[in-house]
Amino acid sequence: MADEDKAIQCQHLEAPTGTRLPAAVHVETQEEAVMNSRGVDGNEPTEGSNLLNSSEKKLQETPAEMNCLQRLRSGCACPPHGLLGRVITNGMLLAGFLIRNIPVISDYVRVKHSWSSSLRSIALSVILVRAGLGLDPKALKKLKGVCVRLSMGPCLMEACTAAVLTHFLMDLPWQWGFILGFVLGAVSPAVVVPSMLLLQGGGYGVEKGVPTLLMAAGSFDDILAITGFNTCLGMAFSTGSMVFNVLRGILEVVIGVATGIFLGFFIQFFPSPDQDNLAWKRASLVLGLSVLAVFSSVRFGFPGSGGLCTLVMAFLAGLRWGDTKSEVEKIIAVAWNIFQPLLFGLIGAEVFVASLRPETVGLSIATLGIAILVRVLTTFLMVCFAGFNLKEKIFISFAWLPKATVQAAIGSLALDTARAQGDEQLEKYGMDVLTVAFLAILLTAPIGSLLIGLLGPKLLQKFQQQNEDEVEEETSVHI
Numbered sequence: 001m002a003d004e005d006k007a008i009q010c011q012h013l014e015a016p017t018g019t020r021l022p023a024a025v026h027v028e029t030q031e032e033a034v035m036n037s038r039g040v041d042g043n044e045p046t047e048g049s050n051l052l053n054s055s056e057k058k059l060q061e062t063p064a065e066m067n068c069l070q071r072l073r074s075g076c077a078c079p080p081h082g083l084l085g086r087v088i089t090n091g092m093l094l095a096g097f098l099i100r101n102i103p104v105i106s107d108y109v110r111v112k113h114s115w116s117s118s119l120r121s122i123a124l125s126v127i128l129v130r131a132g133l134g135l136d137p138k139a140l141k142k143l144k145g146v147c148v149r150l151s152m153g154p155c156l157m158e159a160c161t162a163a164v165l166t167h168f169l170m171d172l173p174w175q176w177g178f179i180l181g182f183v184l185g186a187v188s189p190a191v192v193v194p195s196m197l198l199l200q201g202g203g204y205g206v207e208k209g210v211p212t213l214l215m216a217a218g219s220f221d222d223i224l225a226i227t228g229f230n231t232c233l234g235m236a237f238s239t240g241s242m243v244f245n246v247l248r249g250i251l252e253v254v255i256g257v258a259t260g261i262f263l264g265f266f267i268q269f270f271p272s273p274d275q276d277n278l279a280w281k282r283a284s285l286v287l288g289l290s291v292l293a294v295f296s297s298v299r300f301g302f303p304g305s306g307g308l309c310t311l312v313m314a315f316l317a318g319l320r321w322g323d324t325k326s327e328v329e330k331i332i333a334v335a336w337n338i339f340q341p342l343l344f345g346l347i348g349a350e351v352f353v354a355s356l357r358p359e360t361v362g363l364s365i366a367t368l369g370i371a372i373l374v375r376v377l378t379t380f381l382m383v384c385f386a387g388f389n390l391k392e393k394i395f396i397s398f399a400w401l402p403k404a405t406v407q408a409a410i411g412s413l414a415l416d417t418a419r420a421q422g423d424e425q426l427e428k429y430g431m432d433v434l435t436v437a438f439l440a441i442l443l444t445a446p447i448g449s450l451l452i453g454l455l456g457p458k459l460l461q462k463f464q465q466q467n468e469d470e471v472e473e474e475t476s477v478h479i
Contacts, residue, residue, distance in 0.1 A: 092340075092341045092344040092345045092348065093344045093345070093347060093348040093404075093441075093445055093446060094348060094446075095345055095348065096344065096345035096346060096347065096348025096349035096350075097348040097349065097442070098348075099345075099348075099349055100348070100349040100350075100352055101352065101353045101354075111346065111349060116346045116349065116350070118295075119339070119342050119343075119346055120342075120343055120346050120347065120405070120408070121291075121294050121295060121298070122291055122294075122339060123190070123336075123339035123340065123342055123343035124189065124190060124294060124307065124343070124405060125287070125290040125291045125293075125294045125306075125310055126287065126290070126332065126335050126336050126339050127189060127190055127193050127194065127336060127339075127343075128189065128193070128219070128290065128294075128307050128310040128311050128314070129286055129287060129290050129310060129314045129332055130193065130194075130197055130314075130329070130332050130333065130336055131189065131193045131196075131197070131215040131216075131218075131219075131311060131314070132310065132311045132312070132313065132314025132315040132317075132318070133314050133315070133317075133318045133325065133328065133329050133332065134196070134197050134200060134211070134212070134215060134329070135212050135215060135216060135311075135315045135318075136206070136209055136211075136212040137315075137319065138209075140209070140212055140213075140216055142209060143209050143212070143213045143386065145386075146213065146382065146383055146386040147213055147216050147217045147220075148220075149382040149383075150213065150214075150217040150221075150379065150382050150383065150396075150400070151217040151218075151219075151220035151221045151224065152220075152221075152224060153378050153379070153381070153382040154185075154221070154375045154378045154379045154382065154400055155182075155185040155186070155187075155221050155224050155225055155228075156185070156224075157374055157375065157378040158181065158184055158185045158371045158372070158374055158375040158378070159178060159181030159182045159184065159185040159225070159228060160178075160181060161181070161370065161371045161374045162177065162180055162181035162184050162185075162367055162371040162436075163177035163178045163180070163181040164177070165177075165366075165367045165370060165371065166180050166181075166367055166432070166436075169363050169366070169367060170360060170363050170364075170367070170432055172429055172432060173236075173429070175232050175235050175236040176232075176236055176414075176429045176432075176433070178228065178232040179229060179232045179233055179236060179414055179433060180432070180433045180436055181228075181371075182225045182226075182228035182229040182232060183225070183229060183406075183407055183410060183411055183414075183433060183436070183437050183440075184368070184371055184403065184407070184436065184437075184440055185221075185224070185225040185228070185375075186221060186222045186225035186226070186403065186405075186406035186407065187218050187221050187222065187400055187401075187402065187403065187406075188402045188403050188404035188405045188406065188407070188445065188448075189215075189218050189219065189222065189307070189405060190343055190344070190347070190404055190405040191402035191404055191405075191445055191448055191449050191452075192214055192215070192218050192399065192400075192402060192448075192452070193215055193218065194336070194340065195399070195449060195452040195453060195456070196210075196211035196214050196215050196399075196452075197211070197215075198453075199211055199452075199456045199457075199460065200212075202457070202462070203462045203463035204456050204457055204460040204461070204462055204463075205392065205395075205456070205460035205461065206463040207461060207463050208387065208388060208392060208461070210388075210392060210395070210396065210460060213396070214396065214399055214400070216311075219307055219308050219311045220308075222307065222405075222406050223249070223252060223253060223256075223305075223307075223308060224249075225406060226249075226252075226303060226406065226410065227246070227248075227249025227250075227252065228249075229410055229413075230248065230249065231246055231249065233413070233414060233417065236414075236426075237417055237421065248302070251302070252297075252302045252303075252305040252308075253305070253308065255297075255302055255305045255309075256297070256302075256305030256306070256307070256308030256309040256312070257308060257309075257312055259293065259305070259309045259313075260293075260308065260309040260310070260311065260312025260313040260316070261312060261313075261316060263289055263293075263309070263313040263317075264312060264313040264314070264315065264316025264317045265316060267282065267285060267286055267289070267313065267316075267317040268316065268317055268319070268320040268321070269320075270285075271285070273324075278324055279324050279327035279328050279331060280331065282317075282321065282324060282328050283328045283331040283332055283335075286313070286314055286317060286328070286332075287332070287335065289310075289313065290309075290310040290313065290314070293305075293306045293309040293310050293313070294306035294307065294310065297309070343405075344404075344445075346408075347404050347405070347408045347441060347445070348441075350408045350411075350412075350438075350441075356431075356435050356438065357431055357432070357435060360431075360432055360435055361435065361439070364432070364435050364436045364439050365439060365443075367436060368436060368439055368440055368443065368444075372401065372444065375400065375401070376397045376398065376400070376401065377397075379396060379397040379400045380393050380394070380396075380397045383396050383397075391458075391459040391460070392459065392460060392461075394455075394459060395452075395455050395456060395459040395460055398448070398451045398452070398455060399448075399451075399452050399455075399456075401444055401447070401448040401451065402444050402445050402447075402448030402449060402452075403440040403441060403444045403445065403448075404441050404444075404445040407437040407440050407441050408437075408441060410437075411433065411434050411437030411438065411441075412430075412434050412437075414429070414430045414433045414434075415427065415430030415431060415433065415434050416430075417430070418430040
């Protein structure tokens with residue numbers, strides 16, 4: 001009997017090389033048959049083992065039901081995840097709008113402008129820290145060219161389109177047309193970054209670096225829009241020369257990047273890795289420095305440098321944190337879950353219907369629609385020849401749509417400056433700018449958020465490296 005067993009083993013080992021996988025599969029089917037006819041320990045099957053085997057077969061026979069359950073769980077997940085989370089987030093925007101504009105509620109519920117601005121700045125700091133920690137250095141290095149194109153092309157084209165339309169449709173001077181155009185040209189990091197982080201966590205678009213591209217380009221897009229706005233505002237009110245305003249925008253970029261590099265290298269080595277509660281200390285330090293950077297930049301007259309400093313600092317710090325980086329990201333995510341409804345609610349509360357001029361609402365919607373269409377088409381052209389397929393290009397074009405944060409921050413600034421001048425005509429122009437900024441927030445923020453959440457899983461490829469590694473390991477074991 002021993003000789004016969006050895007002969008059988010030799011026959012299996014001497015199978016041809018080209019038929020190794022079928023032989024392995026054949027042996028596996030024989031083993032499965034034996035295991036099905038016997039218990040786990042090699043004995044005859046019992047009632048318990050038959051029950052387990054039947055339940056396993058039922059689970060294998062109903063993959064469609066499992067997919068439905070997974071979709072249901074992902075859709076009804078707690079905020080800010082899933083479709084329910086997106087509905088609640090957009091509901092906070094609507095809730096803030098209703099609180100501000102319903103007479104009975106607005107008489108008792110009021111938020112001071114200083115408190116609203118401060119809370120929105122803190123929330124913006126938190127989301128920019130999450131964006132910096134979520135950047136992929138390999139994808140960023142690979143997509144640096146398209147990142148520059150994406151941060152400049154759509155913003156400039158949308159600003160020029162809006163300036164031309166408002167000059168001929170709304171009779172705005174060219175300086176005020178470009179003021180309105182650069183207000184529209186900024187994309188909202190408060191909408192884009194959380195959506196990109198959710199897609200990145202699910203593995204969508206990670207292989208091509210789509211979330212990293214959009215998060216990185218968004219910060220530069222905002223700086224360009226704020227720089228153009230400040231330049232045109234200075235020209236309209238003759239506050240400083242145009243050359244000084246342009247140089248100030250370049251100076252904002254230099255200050256933001258330099259400060260972010262210095263603070264990023266500092267956080268890499270402090271606190272030291274041998275301390276207790278390292279993740280909490282690093283998370284507290286990076287959040288504190290980011291809030292300090294955003295408030296300091298506004299205080300010293302360089303509002304665009306604070307966000308860029310936060311993004312660069314968090315990105316550089318995460319490069320040397322190793323395993324602690326994931327723990328820090330979880331702590332930052334908890335902070336974002338607290339400030340996210342505050343941010344969207346306060347942005348919605350910035351909109352006051354009584355300040356709108358009804359005769360300009362229709363023209364404002366037409367201007368906004370045409371400018372957004374030009375932006376989408378320009379974004380599609382900017383990502384051509386960058387290695388993306390057609391579905392990814394379509395997704396990036398629509399993901400570059402939402403507007404909220406920058407519009408709420410600078411939309412009323414031109415009107416406030418005009419009121420300080422005491423010129424009724426300039427106040428009219430400032431009200432037109434505020435009207436278009438309000439409509440941009442009200443329309444593009446919820447629609448853009450829903451489009452990103454719905455189109456992302458359908459148009460982006462899901463990263464399957466982990467599954468492929470598991471399949472290779474299983475194949476090697478079978479062989």
